[in-house]
Amino acid sequence: MNFLDKLVIAIDFDGTIVEDAYPKIGKPRIFAFETLKRLQQEGHRLILWTYRSGSKLDEAVQFCKENGITFYAVNQSFPEEQYDNSVSRKIYADIYVDDRNIGGVLGWGEVFQLITKETPDIKTIPSKKGFLGLFKK
Numbered sequence: 001m002n003f004l005d006k007l008v009i010a011i012d013f014d015g016t017i018v019e020d021a022y023p024k025i026g027k028p029r030i031f032a033f034e035t036l037k038r039l040q041q042e043g044h045r046l047i048l049w050t051y052r053s054g055s056k057l058d059e060a061v062q063f064c065k066e067n068g069i070t071f072y073a074v075n076q077s078f079p080e081e082q083y084d085n086s087v088s089r090k091i092y093a094d095i096y097v098d099d100r101n102i103g104g105v106l107g108w109g110e111v112f113q114l115i116t117k118e119t120p121d122i123k124t125i126p127s128k129k130g131f132l133g134l135f136k137k
Contacts (some may be wrong), residue, residue, distance in 0.1 A: 007076070007094040007115065009039065010049035013060045015099035023056055025063050031108035033067045038112060045072040049091060052130075 011017060017036070019026030040046060048071040052060050072078075077092040096114060099105045106114075112129055 004136045006043045006045065008047065008077075008092065009094045009115070010047045010091055010093035010098075011036070012065075012096075012098040012100070013048060013050040013052060016097060016105050017064070020099070022052075025059060028067065029108060031112075033064075033069060035108040035112045036069045039115065040069070042116065044115070047072055047077070047091060048074045049093070049095060049096065050075065 014020045014022045014026065017032045018027070018028050021027075025026070036046060048061065048064065050057065050060060053075075057074070061071070064071065073091075075091070096112060097105060105111070
């Protein structure tokens with residue numbers, strides 16, 4: 001994989017990295033942190049993209065750090081980005097991984113395979129539940 005193949009991946013927290021237990025932090029989903037570490041080792045930029053804010057966001061970020069993941073950015077497209085809270089906070093990414101996609105999120109092993117596979121355009125991929133919860137622009 002060369003520099004041009006590196007992706008910006010936006011990843012939800014509750015229900016995606018951990019089991020949904022909001023406002024508490026759920027148990028890590030199987031292979032979530034192992035997959036995220038491997039994606040970072042391959043040079044992909046990971047963005048934590050979550051509804052959490054304030055102290056609940058700080059707790060999630062700290063939980064991820066304790067499990068070996070420091071994100072490139074948190075709820076923003078790049079670390080230095082400034083945004084006005086009165087407007088929508090849409091972030092840029094090549095891929096969004098979120099349990100709220102149609103059909104939910106797949107297992108992290110499957111997510112890793114789809115991201116690292118030579119697939120030029122992932123949009124929706126049929127799965128047992130309907131559609132894969134992973135989309136590439």
